[in-house]
Amino acid sequence: MEFTLESPLDMHVHVREGAMLERVTPLTADHFAGAIIMPNLVPPVDNLERLLWYRDQINAAKGDATFDPLMMLFFRNYSREELEAAREHIFGIKLYPAGATTNSEAGVKELSAAEDTFALMEEMGIPLMVHGETHGFVMDREKEFLTSYAYLAEKFPKLRITMEHITTKDAVDLLDQFENLHATVTLHHLIITLNDVAGGLLNPHLFCKPIAKRPEDQEALLATALKAHPKLMFGSDSAPHPVSKKECCGCAAGLFTAPVCLPTLVELFEKHDALDNLQNFVSGNAQRIHGYTPPKTTVTLEKTGMEVPARYGDVVPYRAGETIPWAVTNVQN
Ligand code: NCD
Ligand code: ZN
Secondary structure (H helix, E strand, C coil): CCEEEEEEEEEEECCCCCCHHHHHHHHHHHHCCEEECCCCCCCCCHHHHHHHHHHHHHHCCCCCCCEEEEEEEEEECHHHHHHHHHHCCCEEEEEEEECCCCCCCEEEECHHHHHHHHHHHHHHHHCCCEECCCCCHHHHHHHHHHHHHHHHHHHCCCHHHHHCCCCCHHHHHCCCCCEEEEEEECHHCCCCCCCHHHHHHCCHHHHCCCCHHHCHHHHHHHHHCCCCCCCEEECCEEEEHHHHHCCCCCCCCCCCCCHHHHHHHHHHHHHHHCCCCCHHHHHHHHHHHHHHCCCCEEEEECCCCCCCCCCEEEEEEEECEEEEEEEEEEEEH
């Protein structure tokens, strides 16, 4: 049995820098025709020079793969001149509340202090991607942030906003309330709940921001993805950390899912008899929402089985040691 996807897109990925970038970039580039590259390096990717340097690193690491790195600036208050210069090189700007997640210390403290830049982005048609969590109780952080999404969507009705990596039924419900509000969802939040992270022995490899939530949240996310809700896009949030930063006290947040995304998505959509919707979930919706045409690739998966390695270098992948029924067997450009 065979299944093909045209130009799959990962609308949220972390490829880091240096040796880690060299290791993980090909694993995304070999399967995806394009991916949004998150800018939370240290220091952040918050100027054009650094962004172009970063894009060069990724293009050098991707090898022969047909792969379009969709570059993001890290949100700060930018001038009109800065945005005009950056416009043709960027896919969007990613806003992190200060301290909300890995390497976000330089993020925004008050949304109200960022309104001039939101207005410029709205005027210039630059999308805003948001890590939407407050600093409240960990299970409530996303839900508490939803009022900020509503405020942004209402105050800047032409600003294209993406709620990144949504994890709650409440966020799903908000999607339909504002025309300019969209969302990405990860692979793992379609599958796991807090029980998988901390319900038995603690599993640091499933610890991420936002934390996985309740079964009813996971069920709502999965149902919304399976029907390829037109405002929902796949964004893996694959976020590799070395094993020494995961298996320790003070575990870093993030799952490394890049190599298993497509095989697991096909497995999941097949199980729920929804394979017909997978193309829109992993590519069509993002293309339509962003008016983006990716390079043309055809990715074939077959039921030959993928044995997920225990490690990629010093990174433990999601589903390490498991055999996934589906494997990527061919990629045509
Ligand atoms: C991401 C990382 O490690 O960069 N971590 C995570 O848990 N998802 C940052 C992020 O997207 O929050
Ligand atoms: Zn992320």
